[in-house]
Amino acid sequence: MNKCLFAIGVALCLAVPGGGVSWQVLAEPAAETQSVYDREKLERLYRQLKHAQTPAEAQRLNDRIWALWTEGPDERAGEQIRQIFRYRRWRELDRALEIADDLTKRLPNYAEGWNQKAIVLFEMGRLDRSLAMIDKVLELEPKHFGALSGKAIILLRQGRVKLGQKVLRRAVEIHPYLAERRFLVEEPGDPI
Numbered sequence: 001m002n003k004c005l006f007a008i009g010v011a012l013c014l015a016v017p018g019g020g021v022s023w024q025v026l027a028e029p030a031a032e033t034q035s036v037y038d039r040e041k042l043e044r045l046y047r048q049l050k051h052a053q054t055p056a057e058a059q060r061l062n063d064r065i066w067a068l069w070t071e072g073p074d075e076r077a078g079e080q081i082r083q084i085f086r087y088r089r090w091r092e093l094d095r096a097l098e099i100a101d102d103l104t105k106r107l108p109n110y111a112e113g114w115n116q117k118a119i120v121l122f123e124m125g126r127l128d129r130s131l132a133m134i135d136k137v138l139e140l141e142p143k144h145f146g147a148l149s150g151k152a153i154i155l156l157r158q159g160r161v162k163l164g165q166k167v168l169r170r171a172v173e174i175h176p177y178l179a180e181r182r183f184l185v186e187e188p189g190d191p192i
Helices: 004-012 041-051 055-071 075-089 091-104 111-123 128-140 146-157 161-174 179-183
Strands: none
Touching: 004 091, 041 055, 041 161, 055 075, 055 111, 075 091, 075 111, 091 111, 111 128, 111 146, 128 146, 146 161, 146 179
């Protein structure tokens, strides 16, 4: 079972934005942790995603959200994200982590920098460190359904099923067509 969850998690992490697969509790970020994203635009996209009527509509919105997340607050950040994608694809994880470290030091309020760092750490098998990075992502961008689903996958892999299910349910509230929803276990009286 653990090998299966790990394989699924790796497959999910290897997905790139636009590929239809993504990686606490909803709260507004504190002023000192305000993210770099256009809040109004993101909130509008989140609302549309939550009410998407078809998988195709959800995919289109998913892609637009990922495009905003990965765009970066400046040209260098966008290039660093693209470099991380390349190094991950080439399995040069140490190099990807170096770039993610630089990105998060330079732009500590850029949630996607932390998310990419979390993904690299996950791929390196450093699950506890990955969870710590995911918590930073969620501090900055509480509705980051990619980070929520990544956290759920790690928790499930660690055998923390109840908490993993709770986090995954939160991700699916934001993105009803999230691919990882298939890992939800139906509770009595709670349709998935």
